[in-house]
Amino acid sequence: MNDFSDLLILLSAIVLFLLLSIQVNHFIVSNKVKHVQAEVDYHALTVAQHIIDEVQGIHQVDSLRAFIEGMPEDMVFTIDRVRDKRIPFEVAIQKESIQESTETLLDLMASSFSSGSGTGGGPPPGTPHAAPPHTSPVEAYLITIDVQMSGQNDQDGAVRMSFTKSF
Numbered sequence: 227m228n229d230f231s232d233l234l235i236l237l238s239a240i241v242l243f244l245l246l247s248i249q250v251n252h253f254i255v256s257n258k259v260k261h262v263q264a265e266v267d268y269h270a271l272t273v274a275q276h277i278i279d280e281v282q283g284i285h286q287v288d289s290l291r292a293f294i295e296g297m298p299e300d301m302v303f304t305i306d307r308v309r310d311k312r313i314p315f316e317v318a319i320q321k322e323s324i325q326e327s328t329e330t331l332l333d334l335m336a337s338s339f340s341s342g343s344g345t346g347g348g349p350p351p352g353t354p355h356a357a358p359p360h361t362s363p364v365e366a367y368l369i370t371i372d373v374q375m376s377g378q379n380d381q382d383g384a385v386r387m388s389f390t391k392s393f
Contacts, residue, residue, distance in 0.1 A: 265305075
């Protein structure tokens with residue numbers, strides 16, 4: 227180092243290296259946060275799908291009510307048994323009654339068949355469906371499952387799945 231200009235060049239190189247290392251560190255941290263959030267969302271979907279699978283096996287309204295009332299609000303999902311990694315989730319299930327009759331449901335099914343090209347195994351377009359000899363009410367419920375990581379206040383990380391259960 228012969229003069230003051232060499233010192234300025236060295237200091238500017240250090241500052242550029244510092245800025246570059248800060249940017250790389252920020253990039254690595256943001257990717258890690260996105261990876262962890264995607265993993266939490268994946269496990270929240272797994273919890274919601276597990277609840278849906280259990281509800282689909284229920285064949286009586288009273289059993290459905292008992293299942294929903296007995297469902298814990300907090301569930302712990304174990305992701306690694308060796309390292310004992312767990313994710314706590316808050317689970318909320320809502321049940322909303324849908325009043326339909328079998329005639330209405332058959333009309334809906336017939337309209338979905340007639341809107342297609344007629345190659346889906348249903349009646350050709352424009353063909354009326356045979357009406358049932360008598361209509362009876364169908365007890366149907368819209369089941370909504372909300373799963374969110376415990377302690378998370380925003381709705382960005384929440385998973386909501388809905389499906390219809392009829393008896």
